[in-house]
Amino acid sequence: MSMASELPAWAALPAAILVLLGAAVTLIGSVGLLRLGTFYARVHAPTLGTTFGMGCILAASALCFSVLEGKLVIHEILIAAFVTLTTPVTLMLLARASLYRDRTEGNRDVPGSDDVEDLMPPKA
Amino acid sequence: MSALILAWAVTGAQLLLGLAMCCATYRLVVGPRAQDRILGLDTLYVNAMLLLVTFGIRAGSSLYFEAALIIGLLGFVATVALAKFLMRGEVIE
Numbered sequence: 631m632s633m634a635s636e637l638p639a640w641a642a643l644p645a646a647i648l649v650l651l652g653a654a655v656t657l658i659g660s661v662g663l664l665r666l667g668t669f670y671a672r673v674h675a676p677t678l679g680t681t682f683g684m685g686c687i688l689a690a691s692a693l694c695f696s697v698l699e700g701k702l703v704i705h706e707i708l709i710a711a712f713v714t715l716t717t718p719v720t721l722m723l724l725a726r727a728s729l730y731r732d733r734t735e736g737n738r739d740v741p742g743s744d745d746v747e748d749l750m751p752p753k754a
Numbered sequence: 755m756s757a758l759i760l761a762w763a764v765t766g767a768q769l770l771l772g773l774a775m776c777c778a779t780y781r782l783v784v785g786p787r788a789q790d791r792i793l794g795l796d797t798l799y800v801n802a803m804l805l806l807v808t809f810g811i812r813a814g815s816s817l818y819f820e821a822a823l824i825i826g827l828l829g830f831v832a833t834v835a836l837a838k839f840l841m842r843g844e845v846i847e
Binding site: 636637638639642643645646647649650652653654656657659660661663664669672673676680683684687688690691694695698705706708709712713716717719720723724726727728730731 | 755756757759760762763764766767768770771773774775777778780781787788789790792793794796797800801803804807808810811814816819822823826827830833834837838840841
């Protein structure tokens with residue numbers, strides 16, 4: 631607890647709120663991953679939850695380090711930008727792969743490839 | 755007083771993130787299908803990254819930040835490779 635004791639109150643209170651809020655939103659996203667019924671419903675919950683939660687927690691971290699070192703420390707933006715860019719890519723790739731598998735198995739819950747044009751990847 | 759508030763908030767956030775990791779681990783172990791497991795693994799590494807960031811806030815060290823950055827980079831590559839494996843049956847063609 632070396633760092634928290636040196637922070638002034640006006641920085642510690644917003645940082646505490648941001649950290650708790652971010653962790654709570656992340657937990658809500660993960661509970662959605664646990665509880666929702668189908669894969670296509672599940673894929674959205676952790677994507678949204680972790681993106682918002684990550685924003686709050688990284689903002690708290692940037693605030694703490696900036697106040698502690700007396701200058702603007704924003705290297706957390708590296709993580710924030712990277713995760714914000716890659717999480718939708720992950721969602722899209724996983725959903726496309728799952729759709730492809732469901733179609734090749736002839737699953738009736740998803741629309742067939744004739745209904746939606748040009749969504750099927752080329753067959754290997 | 756304010757230091758105590760921040761310390762308790764970081765501890766509570768770590769508990770919440772640990773619960774979130776438990777949810778993701780359940781989905782990783784139970785499935786039911788391969789894409790569910792990969793989604794659970796993806797959520798698990800993002801939660802672990804956030805947990806490392808909260809450890810960094812607690813300790814005031816930038817070493818945790820670098821570990822979190824590496825987890826974020828490698829986790830994305832792992833998820834992309836696994837999704838490609840689901841789709842095509844091999845990663846490097």
